[in-house]
Amino acid sequence: MSLLSAFNRQCQGAPDNIAFVEGDRQLNYQQLIQQACQLSACLTNTKNPYRRVVIALDRGIDAAIAILAVLGAGACYIPLDIKNPANRLNYIINDAAPQCIIGKGHRPDWLETSALWLDIDQTAFVQSSTSWPAEVDAEALAAILYTSGSTGAPKGVALSHRALSNFAGWAACNFKISPCDRIASLAPFHFDLSIFDLFSSLSCGASVHFVPSGLTMSPSRLTAWLSEYCISVFYTVPSLLSFIALKGSLSTTPLPDLKTVLFAGEVFPTPQLKKLCALLPAVDFYNLYGPTETNVCCYWPVDRDRLQTDRPIPIGYPACGAVLKIDAEMGELQVQSANNLSGYWQQGELIAALSTDNYYHTGDKVSLNERGEYCYHGRLDRMLKCSGYRVEPAEIEAVLLQCPEVTGCAVIGITDSSSGQRPAAAVVLKPGAKLEAIVRPIKQKLPTYMQPCKFIVLDSLPYLSNGKTDYQTLHQQLEKN
Amino acid sequence: MKKKLRDFIFQELVFIADPAQFSDDDDLLEAGLDSMGIMRLIMFIENEYGVTLPDTEIEPDNVQSFNALEQWILRHQNG
CATH class of the missing domain: 3.30.300.30 (ANL, C-terminal domain)
Structure with a gap:
């Protein structure tokens, strides 16, 4: 099922379910689709349809509405980290060559592009139908996520609707996401972890709770927040989970609602993971692995009995229907997956990034252990x-x-x-x-x-x-x- | 104590042009101390000064400046 149709079905079937919560603000599915449609209408009521739209908003409900609106308009979203320095933001915007930028308030002074600036607060009164668009071509670009580039400049990873919905669907099914789930969202939208937070959640009718950003500096307030909001699923990076294990008051804040913790983005040092597992005995932990180009292509359900302080954990088994192979000479992991990127976006053009047989070469060195699990051994390059x-x-x-x-x-x-x-x-x-x-x-x-x-x-x-x-x-x- | 904290923070966690110009009241969080830096700083302080900093006191206010850090540590050394 496509990215938008799964969400649409939830909006029709359970319009009163809560979709987003951010501080005091919350939206149910009906309100969410209405607001997304309204903004979408602003993007489609133009002579030339917009193809790429930059989202210059902080992580939160407004940015999430903007993303859905862009997809609903048949365009592709490019999320910015608006805390980045202006020169980097301008580089990304020029490279992406968008027709429109959705932000808040006046057009900022640092912006160098001539693309239209749309203030999200000024779009609320536009007339629109509340019908969500028909199917979007699966191969159409849905997102361009900019990461650090080995050529010295940021690099845009271009992902199709097919890629996003393949991952979102796999994760929703594999981690049994249901309408009862309350999902904490902390990853910025330019980070691929957010694809789970937004799309796996919305395709299942779950609610997404945006973690207040200051809480990462105070792990015990973060766990108090997870407890207060009865969070059941949390996908984040190991370094934050290490901080929680070390100083998160988990012995006095047991988090009874938390069922599933997913982590990715870096290696989780086993001693810290072991500590966290001991503090959260009823939680299922999963190590998810994959560069932005493939999203998750390998995963390991953490087996507590096998955690040994001096041994790194495996990255596990193929995920999302990926076919994995290891290059015999260098030990490099190569990935064929419906999650794979469509190409790199460069100066307004899509540049091929896969080998002729559709494998993505990760640059990560891996091996198979005696149980048939993939194990990660670092980078072949300098990343x-x-x-x-x-x-x-x-x-x-x-x-x-x-x-x-x-x-x-x-x-x-x-x-x-x-x-x-x-x-x-x-x-x-x-x-x-x-x-x-x-x-x-x-x-x-x-x-x-x-x-x-x-x-x-x-x-x-x-x-x-x-x-x-x-x-x-x-x-x-x-x-x- | 502040000298040791300054050495650790400026060598390991936050790089600034001229540490001598950074006063004990200047804002470390603005200078680039982030959540992972705070975690490493806390591990350093607990090892170095033999204190246990309570989880609930790990707040931006307590790590905002060298003066704040020193007062926080002293409260626990004497307590």
């Missing part, structure tokens, strides 16, 4: 995972090299036992230049999670005899300091 965010060192290096003081640089990841990887940079400066001079431009141009936590200044970068950067020596230098 980092920082608090679940994918970070390409090349993108940080490109920004560093834009500073006139910098003549050379290399970024690596420093691994931390509790919170995954963090970027660290070695830079070579022009004679007389000071490190201080480059910090401000870096803070202005990179989102927080991409900013190096550590810098060292070197006279020259270490090189191997073949002329390539010697990352091993750099690791030693950066971890020593």
Whole structure:
């Protein structure tokens, strides 16, 4: 069933069910589809139909309505992280080449595009029918999610209706989502975890509860919130779950309604997972694996009896009907799946991203264990995972090299036992230049999670005899300091 | 105590141009201390000072500045 028709069926069958809750605001399915239709009408009442619409709104009900409206209008949504620096946002908008941007309030000053700015608060009085559109072509693009790119600039992963609905349907069925479920949504919409929060939930008539953003800094208030809202399903990143296990007051806040916890985005260190499992004995945990390009292609229902502190957990078995194979030479995981991306979106065009036999090459090194489960062994390239965010060192290096003081640089990841990887940079400066001079431009141009936590200044970068950067020596230098 | 906290935060968690210019009242959260940084900071403090910081006190207010951090730790060292 398509992405929109499953939602539509819930709106007709159970219009009074609660769909979204955010603070004091809540919408039932009937109200949600009405508001989405209204906004959708603004997008279709134009001479030329919109094909791509940027969502410049914070995570929450307004942004979710906008996403549904865009899909209802037969267009593709491009969610922004509006906390990103303006130069990165402008890069993404120019690359996406949208016809319209949905935001709140006046058109912001930093915006460089000539695309139409639509204030979501000014769309409420437009006349519209409440009929939801007929089927959308399954191969039509539904979303472009921008992630960090290895070429030094953000990269748009273009996903079709087919890809989103294949994943949403699999997850809804596999994790037995029902209208009784109350799902906590914390992932920003440019993060693929949000596809579960929005579409698996709405296709089953469940309710989505947006987690107030400040709560990630206070794990015991987060668990109190999960308890108060009787959350039954939560899909998030391991680093946050580690924080909850460590300091979330779970021994006094037992979360009796919580049934299912899904995690993805980075490796969950086994000691922390074990601790969390002990604190939440009745919860089913699942390790979901897959890059944005394939969404979840592998998953492991956590087997508590097999958690050994010194052994990483497997990524498990093929998910979402994916066919997996391991490249014999490099051990690289390759994925054929209905979830697979349609291509990379680049400068207004779709660029092919799959091999001729439709496999996506993940760049992740994997193996099969004696039980037939896939196990993850890190990247074949330099990509980092920082608090679940994918970070390409090349993108940080490109920004560093834009500073006139910098003549050379290399970024690596420093691994931390509790919170995954963090970027660290070695830079070579022009004679007389000071490190201080480059910090401000870096803070202005990179989102927080991409900013190096550590810098060292070197006279020259270490090189191997073949002329390539010697990352091993750099690791030693950066971890020593 | 503040010197140790400054060294740890500026070397491991938040990079700023000139730590000497960062006052003990300046806002660490604005400077880039995020939830994962707070988790690592708490583990560091508990190991370094032999205190147990209660779960319910892990709030932005207590980690907002070096002065706030020091007062928070001292409350538990003396308690």
